[in-house]
Amino acid sequence: MTSRLELLATAIAAHPTLPREAVVKEDLLRTGIAFSPAALKLAAQFKKKAYFIFSFDLVPLAEMEKGEHWHAPEELWLEGGGWGFRPTVVSVRLNPASPYRVEAEEGAAVLRVEGEELARVKFPPVPEYYNRALASGKRVIEIAPTIEWGYLIYLTVFRICQYWGDKEECQFCDINENYRQQTRAGRPYTGVKSVEEILEALEIIASTDAASRAYTITGGSITSELKGQTEVEFYSAYAAAIEARFPNRWIGKMVAQALPKALARRYQDAGIKIYHPNYEVWDARLFRQFCPGKERSIGREEWMRRILDAGEIFGPACVIPNFVAGIEMARPDGYERVEDAIRSTAEGLEYFMSRGISPRFTTWCPEPLTTLGRANPEGAPLEYHCRLLETWRDTHARHHLAVPPGYGDPGLGRAVFSVSSFMDVISPAAPPPPALLPASGVPASV
């Protein structure tokens, strides 16, 4: 059996144009990370994993014998160490059985794989606002957590999806199962956050913080109504309230279903700058199979058409649909060979990028409470993820597209996007993103 170090060495040698930090980051994201008890103790003094939407873990909470889910940090900053890492930020996906282990040595954290030191580790500092609470007693970490090293405020305002059960839920998504396991474990986990509590949490952040530059509003799909509102009414109300109270304080982003033009325009009217109508997987057969609810209620062809239509509203650079990188190789129905999976995904990238729209991806975390995760605990091969990075980078460059806005600085050593490496591999020659905020990014009142 190939050791993890051999796997890494092979991938790095086969992909010399990829920074090896990006190769390791992808492998960490698909495999997960273990923590020694001493490292967990050290990490507990830092910014903890907030479970901002999905579990993004490789085991259920019930199997975390060391209570990792209560102490683990949101992200790791990898720098220096045995492999001389340039700064790389990676999201923490817990897996007590992972060959990647964070250890505590002489009061500092180190990332090792099979005993070999890869990098020194920094944990994210606890922001001032994480020590504050709302009048109700709810903590800011629950209502308005931040990720991407403090860049992005992540507002999952509805923690449940109305696509419900095997025949409706996307087969890679554990939003509903995660909600159940978090509440069972006793974590305060508000199912529907009110507009008022979002504003109260943002007030606290705005008065104490200068690092956050963007917010994302998201949650499960609303197929009928929630609190008497349709999906667009429900989600746009948050954006409108935030922009009325804090005009242009942050870049507003919306992750929601692909809507017809007239409805998508309502997000823009509410103040949203960037729209993420995520298409999850490009292959038509796999979309129908893996996203049965979306297929039933909207349909794959219509979904893709609406993404293009949204470009006419927000501008193509500000429509950034996500896909879940790797699910196209999920057994038993996905592609068996890496080259076939990449060919399919590259077709989707070409389709959108040739029209000025840059999709981005989240590296698939095969969560065990999902259909695809259960059948594919090892996720997609590392070779797939390396080839995807090259394909995304090269397609993006070939179409002379700008750096996607709303993700912070691009390039290795600067990128903070933590759930895939697409921002780490962007060419330094890429045109800058369109300006969506006043020049300073932060209004003078802060």
Ligand code: SF4
């Ligand atoms: S639409 Fe699919 S991916 Fe989105 S929350 Fe619902 S089940 Fe999850």
